[in-house]
Amino acid sequence: MDKTADLFNIKYNAENLEDSTLLQLYKCMLKPRLIEEKMLILLRQGKISKWFSGIGQEAISVGVTLAMQQDEYILPMHRNLGVFTTRKIPLYRLFGQWQGKASGFTKGRDRSFHFGTQQYKIIGMISHLGPQLGVADGIALASKLKNTKEVTAVFTGEGGTSEGDFHEALNVASVWSLPVLFCVENNGYGLSTPTKEQYKCKNIADRALGYGMEAHIIDGNNIIEVYTKVKDIAESVRENPRPVLLEFKTFRMRGHEEASGTKYVPQELMDTWAKKDPLINFQSFLKNKGFLAEAEEVKIKKNIIHEINEHLDIAFKENNIISNETNELNDVYQKSIYQEFRCNSEAKETRFIDAISDALKQSMQKHNDLVIMGQDIAEYGGAFKITNGFIEEFGKDRVRNTPICESAIIEAAMGLSIAGIKSVVEMQFADFVTSGFNPLVNYLAKSYYRWNQNADVVIRMPCGGGVAAGPFHSQTNEAWFTKTPGLKVVYPAFPYDAKGLLATAINDPNPVLFFEHKALYRNTRQEVPVDYYTLPFGKASVLKEGNDVTIICYGAAVHWVLETLDKNESINADVIDLRTLQPLDTEAIYTSVKKTGRAIILQEDSLFGGMASDISALIMEHCFEHLDAPVKRVASMETPIPFDSQLEQQYLSKNKFEAALKSLLEY
Ligand SMILES: Cc1ncc(C[n+]2csc(CCOP(=O)(O)OP(=O)(O)O)c2C)c(N)n1
Numbered sequence: 001m002d003k004t005a006d007l008f009n010i011k012y013n014a015e016n017l018e019d020s021t022l023l024q025l026y027k028c029m030l031k032p033r034l035i036e037e038k039m040l041i042l043l044r045q046g047k048i049s050k051w052f053s054g055i056g057q058e059a060i061s062v063g064v065t066l067a068m069q070q071d072e073y074i075l076p077m078h079r080n081l082g083v084f085t086t087r088k089i090p091l092y093r094l095f096g097q098w099q100g101k102a103s104g105f106t107k108g109r110d111r112s113f114h115f116g117t118q119q120y121k122i123i124g125m126i127s128h129l130g131p132q133l134g135v136a137d138g139i140a141l142a143s144k145l146k147n148t149k150e151v152t153a154v155f156t157g158e159g160g161t162s163e164g165d166f167h168e169a170l171n172v173a174s175v176w177s178l179p180v181l182f183c184v185e186n187n188g189y190g191l192s193t194p195t196k197e198q199y200k201c202k203n204i205a206d207r208a209l210g211y212g213m214e215a216h217i218i219d220g221n222n223i224i225e226v227y228t229k230v231k232d233i234a235e236s237v238r239e240n241p242r243p244v245l246l247e248f249k250t251f252r253m254r255g256h257e258e259a260s261g262t263k264y265v266p267q268e269l270m271d272t273w274a275k276k277d278p279l280i281n282f283q284s285f286l287k288n289k290g291f292l293a294e295a296e297e298v299k300i301k302k303n304i305i306h307e308i309n310e311h312l313d314i315a316f317k318e319n320n321i322i323s324n325e326t327n328e329l330n331d332v333y334q335k336s337i338y339q340e341f342r343c344n345s346e347a348k349e350t351r352f353i354d355a356i357s358d359a360l361k362q363s364m365q366k367h368n369d370l371v372i373m374g375q376d377i378a379e380y381g382g383a384f385k386i387t388n389g390f391i392e393e394f395g396k397d398r399v400r401n402t403p404i405c406e407s408a409i410i411e412a413a414m415g416l417s418i419a420g421i422k423s424v425v426e427m428q429f430a431d432f433v434t435s436g437f438n439p440l441v442n443y444l445a446k447s448y449y450r451w452n453q454n455a456d457v458v459i460r461m462p463c464g465g466g467v468a469a470g471p472f473h474s475q476t477n478e479a480w481f482t483k484t485p486g487l488k489v490v491y492p493a494f495p496y497d498a499k500g501l502l503a504t505a506i507n508d509p510n511p512v513l514f515f516e517h518k519a520l521y522r523n524t525r526q527e528v529p530v531d532y533y534t535l536p537f538g539k540a541s542v543l544k545e546g547n548d549v550t551i552i553c554y555g556a557a558v559h560w561v562l563e564t565l566d567k568n569e570s571i572n573a574d575v576i577d578l579r580t581l582q583p584l585d586t587e588a589i590y591t592s593v594k595k596t597g598r599a600i601i602l603q604e605d606s607l608f609g610g611m612a613s614d615i616s617a618l619i620m621e622h623c624f625e626h627l628d629a630p631v632k633r634v635a636s637m638e639t640p641i642p643f644d645s646q647l648e649q650q651y652l653s654k655n656k657f658e659a660a661l662k663s664l665l666e667y
Contacts, residue, residue: 005285008275010222012285017224022291025223027300028062029279032081034304035091038312043258047316048098050260051112054079056221056253059278060185062086063226064153067234073139073418075123075132075154078113079185079252083155087120091308095315103314106451107331108321115451116418123418124451129156130165131439133182134408137169138415140178140241145371145397145421149238153181153230159190161204165439168408173243174211175403180243181234185220187252188273192264205247213243220248221278251276332485334454334509338536341503345531353521355495355528356460357386359502360424362532364394367422370506373400373409374426374460383428384462384521406436410459414444417456424506430463430515431475444511445486455511458502464517464556464604465636465652470643476555479610481513482581488537489582491515493558495526497579500535507534517556524559538583542592546572549665550592552601552615554578560654561602564661571665581611589615590622597628600664602657607635629667634660 003014014022036055042048054061061082065074076083084094097104098112105115116123123139125132136154143150160166161184173180184204188195201207208215216233219225226248233244251273255261262270286292350358364370372390374382378401381388390399402409406427413423427433433440444455465474481487488510492498498516505512543558544565551573553561558577565571574592578585593599599619601612612633619631636653649655 001289003289005288007281007284010219010276010278010281012222012224012282014224016228019291022286025062025066025227026282026286026292027304028066028086029058029082029223029282030300031085031304032058032061033279034301035081035085035308038305038308040258050258051098052078052257053252053254054081056273056277057185057187057250058082059223059226059282060183060220060248060250063223064155064181064183064230067227067230068151068153071121072150073121073123073136073152075125075136075152076113077125077129077155077157077160077185079157079187080113080155083122084113084120087122089117089120089122091311092314095312096318099315099318100321101315101318102321103318107323110450116453117451118418118453126443126446128163128438128442129160130163130169131407131411131443132156133165133169134172134411134439135415135418135443136180136182137173137176137178137408138412138417139419140173140180140415141176141412142416142419142421144176144178144241145369151179151181151234151237153183153234155183155185157190158184158186158195158204159193159198161207162198165407165411168403168405169411170207170211170213170243170245171403172405172408172412174213177242179237179241181230181237182243182245184245184247185250186247187250188269189252189256189265191256203247205245208245211245213245215245215247217247217249220250221276221281223278223282253277331452332449333488334448336508336510338504339507339534340536341532341534343529343531343533345529347527347529349525350495350499350528351522352495352498352516352524353384353386355499355526356502356516357388358528359499359506360386361390361393363424363503363506364390364398366532367506370422370424371398371400371416372424372426373402373413375402375404375428377401377426382426384518387426406432407439410436410439410457411443413457414439414447414455418453422456422506424458424460426460427462429473430461430477431472433459433461433477437480440511441481441484441487445484447486448510449486454509456509458505458512458514461513461515462518462521463515464519465641465648466519466556466654468643468645468648471640474641474648476515476517476604478513478515478581479605482611482614483609486511487582488512488580489515490537490580491554492579493517493520493524493555493577495524495528497535497541497577499528500533501537501579503532504534504537508537515555519556520559535579537580538585540579540585540588541577542574542588543577544573544575546574547596548572549598549600549661550574550576550589550596551661552576552578552589552599553603554581554611555604557602557604557653560657564658568658571661584615586618586622589619593619593623594626597626598664598667599623599627600632600634600661602634602653604636604653606638607633608638610635629664632660632664
């Protein structure tokens with residue numbers, strides 16, 4: 001029988017497909033359509049809130065999902081209901097998710113399709129659209145490292161391709177030959193912005209050339225074309241790992257969100273594309289060719305509608321979520337039981353920088369799939385030579401030079417974590433973390449709270465001033481992260497602490513920012529055990545004890561405090577080196593302040609919104625009655641960090657500390 005047809009410019013060719021596959025494709029497309037039709041009614045009745053419609057784009061979600069294997073990851077977007085339904089997520093769970101119920105996937109903490117599920121191998125988006133493209137890189141990297149021969153498919157709209165994440169993700173995937181299908185649904189509009197205001201090239205697929213990547217343009221309204229082409233491409237990528245850019249031409253038939261309307265879309269465009277409806281045309285094709293009898297069609301529809309109603313009923317009947325503050329707070333971080341490793345090995349004098357290098361190397365030996373990534377870290381050994389010699393011992397798969405793509409690499413680290421692999425990312429300088437800020441504070445930090453997916457990632461942050469390196473190589477930017485729930489922040493001042501805390505950071509399943517002050521790298525030495533050991537988070541160290549005043553500090557400032565006290569032997573101070581800022585050892589602070597009645601906090605960062613301010617507030621709130629003087633904060637100037645060393649010395653808080661301390665003692 002002739003299994004081809006041309007309906008409204010949709011050329012169907014089903015010659016290589018089983019009849020049962022054709023029916024499966026149809027049923028899988030019909031289900032999301034019927035769900036949305038039902039939701040439109042419920043929306044009008046005021047029973048549900050708005051969502052992002054995928055009507056007219058079902059062939060892409062369904063075709064891609066069916067072309068993939070069940071255990072391969074898919075990273076869908078806001079219009080990909082068909083991915084979720086085709087992966088057979090029970091509908092009451094989807095409805096529960098949309099209604100913020102417990103049967104959903106986020107315990108009411110996130111909305112619509114913003115969730116992932118390891119059970120169904122679906123990793124949902126965050127609102128920012130782009131970051132998941134790099135996350136797909138990480139998942140694909142894991143599959144390459146484990147040699148599972150699996151493909152990862154990730155979706156974006158054409159609007160999302162204007163984000164930097166898109167370029168970085170494609171570039172990294174191409175340089176590393178990662179098995180990723182980048183699926184761009186080009187549906188004509190990004191919110192109200194037409195494609196001609198979004199990009200200038202003819203086809204988005206043309207961009208692949210610039211990344212040295214293969215690309216295909218696919219009729220996104222033709223389910224057979226989507227399914228067969230993606231199936232073939234996926235098969236070939238499994239055998240020969242590489243990224244492929246797929247541009248699906250389609251159209252957004254409804255407003256950006258229900259029911260925001262489509263006034264800005266010319267009517268003739270709507271009419272043209274209405275004729276190309278992927279579902280109606282495929283149904284006509286199946287009927288014309290005798291694959292779908294009228295009675296069968298009615299039955300299929302009836303069954304799906306029954307299923308939808310039944311599951312909606314379950315979701316509506318489910319009680320609203322009840323939680324409490326403890327519950328919510330307990331889910332910000334994955335529980336990590338601190339494992340203490342002591343070592344009785346000999347100690348030897350070790351520089352700060354070597355302590356970090358040793359911790360990293362010994363952690364690579366202990367966790368034999370731990371991957372480290374960063375610019376110039378392989379043969380070159382990193383900007384500070386911390387990973388010198390690592391590739392000889394661990395190989396280039398595990399010690400990965402990266403392109404200058406901070407966003408994509410932090411996202412890839414997230415992807416590795418999703419696939420069960422730990423990673424450490426080296427920022428060449430802490431300042432450059434801004435180029436990966438979005439995935440860090442929005443994706444890695446929030447994912448455990450949102451859907452219980454941890455980000456087993458350590459970001460190493462060579463930071464700090466005093467080295468005459470100017471405004472972009474000197475910042476100590478811990479305060480950007482200590483205020484973000486979900487991140488842990490470590491900031492050691494001594495080699496012994498640096499080594500033990502880095503080992504703990506790597507063992508911890510949560511995202512940890514590990515600050516390493518560059519000025520300490522080669523200037524601070526200490527006797528440090530040679531073998532592997534860990535130190536706990538959230539435990540400050542009391543370096544000196546005295547009754548006059550509590551001095552609270554961390555990082556290089558600890559050394560500034562000790563120098564000041566060396567010059568002023570008559571001052572009897574408790575010196576608290578915080579070591580970790582999140583978690584913060586408030587107990588150590590309060591105990592000391594209650595004893596001394598005076599507190600001064602020294603930070604290297606400029607004053608406003610820094611650690612010192614919060615610690616000061618905490619002391620006021622918890623120790624007010626014990627205070628004999630106002631709490632003092634000492635911080636650097638409220639300017640960017642100047643380059644010239646005289647200007648820099650003037651900028652740094654180091655020079656203000658002694659006078660501030662004395663004035664506090666005289667109060
Ligand atoms: C970083 C960021 N900027 C802006 C938005 C607001 N926004 C959400 S969806 C969207 C349009 C996306 O267009 P496209 O990627 O083409 O996907 P489509 O909605 O057309 O499927 C915009 C502007 C956002 N979510 N994130």
